[in-house]
Amino acid sequence: MHFRFTESAIDTESSRGELQTSSAGGYVSFEGWVRDLNEGQEVTRLEYEAFEELAVKEGDRIVAEALRRFPVKRALCIHRVGSLELGDMAVWVGVSSAHRGEAFDACRFIIDEVKHRVPIWKKEHYRSGDSGWVNCERCATAPQHSHAEQAEHAEHANHHHNRVALPNSK
Amino acid sequence: MNRDKAALRYHGKTQLDRAFELAGRHVAHVFVSVRADQTLDPTRAQRPMIVDSAGEGPIAGIRSALAAHPKVAWLVLACDLPYLSDGALDYLLRRRDATAFATAYKSAHDGLPEPLCAIWEPSAAEALADYQTGGGHCPRKFLIRHGARLLEPQDTRALDNVNTPEEYTQAIATLDKAPMQLKIQYYALMREQAGRSEETLETSASTPAGLYEELVARYGFTLSRDQLKVAVNSEFSDWSRKLEVGDAVVFIPPVAGG
Numbered sequence: 001m002h003f004r005f006t007e008s009a010i011d012t013e014s015s016r017g018e019l020q021t022s023s024a025g026g027y028v029s030f031e032g033w034v035r036d037l038n039e040g041q042e043v044t045r046l047e048y049e050a051f052e053e054l055a056v057k058e059g060d061r062i063v064a065e066a067l068r069r070f071p072v073k074r075a076l077c078i079h080r081v082g083s084l085e086l087g088d089m090a091v092w093v094g095v096s097s098a099h100r101g102e103a104f105d106a107c108r109f110i111i112d113e114v115k116h117r118v119p120i121w122k123k124e125h126y127r128s129g130d131s132g133w134v135n136c137e138r139c140a141t142a143p144q145h146s147h148a149e150q151a152e153h154a155e156h157a158n159h160h161h162n163r164v165a166l167p168n169s170k
Numbered sequence: 171m172n173r174d175k176a177a178l179r180y181h182g183k184t185q186l187d188r189a190f191e192l193a194g195r196h197v198a199h200v201f202v203s204v205r206a207d208q209t210l211d212p213t214r215a216q217r218p219m220i221v222d223s224a225g226e227g228p229i230a231g232i233r234s235a236l237a238a239h240p241k242v243a244w245l246v247l248a249c250d251l252p253y254l255s256d257g258a259l260d261y262l263l264r265r266r267d268a269t270a271f272a273t274a275y276k277s278a279h280d281g282l283p284e285p286l287c288a289i290w291e292p293s294a295a296e297a298l299a300d301y302q303t304g305g306g307h308c309p310r311k312f313l314i315r316h317g318a319r320l321l322e323p324q325d326t327r328a329l330d331n332v333n334t335p336e337e338y339t340q341a342i343a344t345l346d347k348a349p350m351q352l353k354i355q356y357y358a359l360m361r362e363q364a365g366r367s368e369e370t371l372e373t374s375a376s377t378p379a380g381l382y383e384e385l386v387a388r389y390g391f392t393l394s395r396d397q398l399k400v401a402v403n404s405e406f407s408d409w410s411r412k413l414e415v416g417d418a419v420v421f422i423p424p425v426a427g428g
Contacts, residue, residue, distance in 0.1 A: 049361075050357075054401050055427075115425075119399075119401075119420075121426055122427070123358070135423075136393065136424055137359065
C-alpha cells in the first residue's frame with residue numbers, strides 16, 4: 001500500500017521511516033499545508049472528504065506508476081480527511097532514492113497526479129462566513145476544462161508551501 | 171380496447187395487483203372501486219371494495235369512497251396506469267395540499283388536471299355531489315371548475331395510460347426493461363445538494379448517463395455531466411456502461427485533493 005488516508009495529524013517521522021532502506025542515499029518530501037488565502041478569499045478552515053475505496057486504489061496506482069517511471073527506491077503518500085485548521089498538513093508525499101534528481105521528479109509527479117486524479121474534495125470556509133467546494137461551485141456551469149487548463153487551475157488553487165527536505169548526503 | 175384494463179397482465183401480474191402493491195407502499199389501506207355488477211368479478215373479488223353508491227363512472231367511485239370513509243383523504247388511481255412509479259406517487263403525496271379539493275398532476279400532454287392519479291380531500295365531497303346533481307360527470311372538468319393544487323409531472327410518461335392493443339404491447343416491452351435497484355453514494359457538493367450521502371433506488375435508466383439525467387431532475391444538481399466522472403462498484407467507468415442490478419454508482423465531482 002503506497003497511499004492511505006488518516007483522520008489525525010500525519011506522522012511524518014514514522015512515515016519517513018517507512019522509506020528508509022540502505023540503498024537509498026536520500027529522501028525528498030512534499031507537505032501540503034492549509035493556507036489562509038485562496039483566490040482572494042480569507043480561508044479559516046478546510047474540510048476534506050474522499051471516496052476512500054476508489055481514492056486508495058487510484059492513489060496506489062499513481063505511486064506505483066511513479067515507481068515504474070523513475071528509478072527511485074520507495075514512495076508513499078498520505079492524505080488527511082476531516083476538518084483541518086490553518087497550518088495543518090493536508091497531504092504528505094515522500095520518496096527515497098539513490099540519487100536526488102529522480103526523487104524530486106517522482107515526488108513532483110505523485111503530488112501533481114494526486115491532485116488531478118484522486119477523488120478527494122475540499123470545502124473551504126471563509127472569514128466572510130461563506131463556504132464552497134473548490135473547483136465545483138464557481139465553475140459549476142462552465143464547460144469542462146481542457147486538461148492543460150485544469151492543471152493551471154489546480155496550480156492556481158494550490159494552497160501549499162513547498163517544504164523540501166534536502167537529501168542528507170551526496 | 172374492449173378488454174378489462176385492470177386485468178391486463180404485466181410480468182405475470184394483473185394491473186390491479188400491481189396497483190395494489192404500488193399503492194400499498196404509500197397508504198394505509200387500499201380498495202378497488204367497483205360497480206355493483208362487478209363485485210363477483212374474479213380480478214377484483216379478493217380485494218377490499220368500495221361499491222358505487224352514487225351513480226356511474228369515476229366520479230361515482232370517488233364520491234362513494236368519500237362517503238364510505240368521510241374523514242380521510244383518498245389517493246385515487248386509475249387502473250390503467252402501468253408506468254406509474256413509487257417516485258411519482260411519493261412526489262404527489264409529499265406535495266399534498268389539504269386545503270384544496272384535490273392535489274393532482276397536470277397532464278404531460280395538455281396541462282389539464284389528472285383526476286385519476288390525485289389526492290381527493292374530504293372537503294370535495296359536497297361540491298362533487300352538487301356537481302353530479304347538476305349533470306356533471308367528468309372529474310377532470312370538476313377540478314378545472316373548482317380548482318385543485320396542480321403539480322408539474324416529473325416523469326412525463328408516468329401517467330400514460332393504455333387504451334389500445336398497440337399501447338399495451340408497448341407498455342409490456344418498456345416494463346420488460348424492469349426497473350432495477352442500484353445503490354448511489356453522493357459526495358461533497360452533490361451530497362449536500364441531494365441531502366443524503368447514499369440511497370438505494372429503483373431506476374429504469376440502463377447507463378450511468380441516463381441515471382444522472384434522472385437524478386438531476388430529482389435533485390437539481392448544478393454540475394453538468396461533462397464536469398463529472400463516474401464510478402461503478404468502486405472503479406472508474408464509462409458513462410455508457412450497462413448497469414446491472416445491485417451496482418453501486420458514485421458520481422465524482424471535480425476533485426481538489428492536495
